[in-house]
Amino acid sequence: MTDQQAVLTWRDGGVPVSDRFDDPYFSLQDGLAETRHVFLAGNGLPERFAPGFHIAELGFGTGLNMLTAWAAWERAGQDTPLRFTSFEAFPMAAEDRARALDAFPELEPWVARFWAGWTGARCDLPTLRLEVIHGDARQTLPAWRGAADAWFLDGFSPAKNPELWQPDLMAEVARHTAPGGTAATYTAAGFVRRGLEAAGFTVERHPGYGRKRHMTRAFLS
Numbered sequence: 194m195t196d197q198q199a200v201l202t203w204r205d206g207g208v209p210v211s212d213r214f215d216d217p218y219f220s221l222q223d224g225l226a227e228t229r230h231v232f233l234a235g236n237g238l239p240e241r242f243a244p245g246f247h248i249a250e251l252g253f254g255t256g257l258n259m260l261t262a263w264a265a266w267e268r269a270g271q272d273t274p275l276r277f278t279s280f281e282a283f284p285m286a287a288e289d290r291a292r293a294l295d296a297f298p299e300l301e302p303w304v305a306r307f308w309a310g311w312t313g314a315r316c317d318l319p320t321l322r323l324e325v326i327h328g329d330a331r332q333t334l335p336a337w338r339g340a341a342d343a344w345f346l347d348g349f350s351p352a353k354n355p356e357l358w359q360p361d362l363m364a365e366v367a368r369h370t371a372p373g374g375t376a377a378t379y380t381a382a383g384f385v386r387r388g389l390e391a392a393g394f395t396v397e398r399h400p401g402y403g404r405k406r407h408m409t410r411a412f413l414s
């Protein structure tokens with residue numbers, strides 16, 4: 194294990210909690226439903242899916258968001274690769290990821306194919322072109338040459354992981370968003386919304402998932 198590898202505690206049997214950030218990787222209530230509400234619907238997906246569509250994410254974590262998006266992509270009838278780029282500083286050990294994903298039997302067909310193609314940083318399959326860029330997103334995102342149609346902003350809570358929500362990084366998110374692109378996040382923290390606005394996004398507050406009253410949707414015109 195490297196210093197940078199994620200160290201976890203398991204809550205309620207199946208929810209991984211980061212020791213470093215003292216925060217769960219996904220909703221204790223229902224991670225899959227939260228991903229669909231916040232990151233898919235929040236970015237107007239699956240309706241906006243089209244060949245070549247590119248999702249980018251801050252915080253790959255377990256891969257739950259990626260797998261949920263990829264399943265939605267295939268269920269929408271897309272048969273070309275969904276492009277998915279995720280930035281991750283503290284990768285999970287394979288056995289931890291497998292345990293976390295076990296909680297979502299509905300995703301099992303996608304989980305199995307993901308493992309079959311996963312190199313540790315990439316997964317190239319007929320309907321998925323995944324790249325996980327390892328390292329601190331504050332360094333790796335500015336150096337990235339891509340542009341996403343939709344962003345999943347999924348750091349740990351802004352109070353516990355503030356470095357992943359700073360205005361400078363939100364400006365890099367905007368700089369790496371295709372024209373007409375969007376971003377969504379589960380948080381409605383004021384400094385995150387202001388950072389997105391300062392970066393050029395039009396920001397809206399929407400009902401959040403579960404116990405969270407609000408979430409944020411952002412549009413780049």
Ligand SMILES: C[S@@+](CC[C@H](N)C(=O)[O-])C[C@H]1O[C@@H](n2cnc3c(N)ncnc32)[C@H](O)[C@@H]1O
Nearest residue numbers: 252253254255256257258281282283329330349
């Ligand atoms: C809430 S979890 C992401 C959950 C994930 N999207 C999923 O589907 O399971 C937040 C993630 O952000 C990562 N992270 C925290 N600080 C980071 C940084 N500075 N750069 C890149 N990733 C970071 C954490 O290691 C963690 O995997």
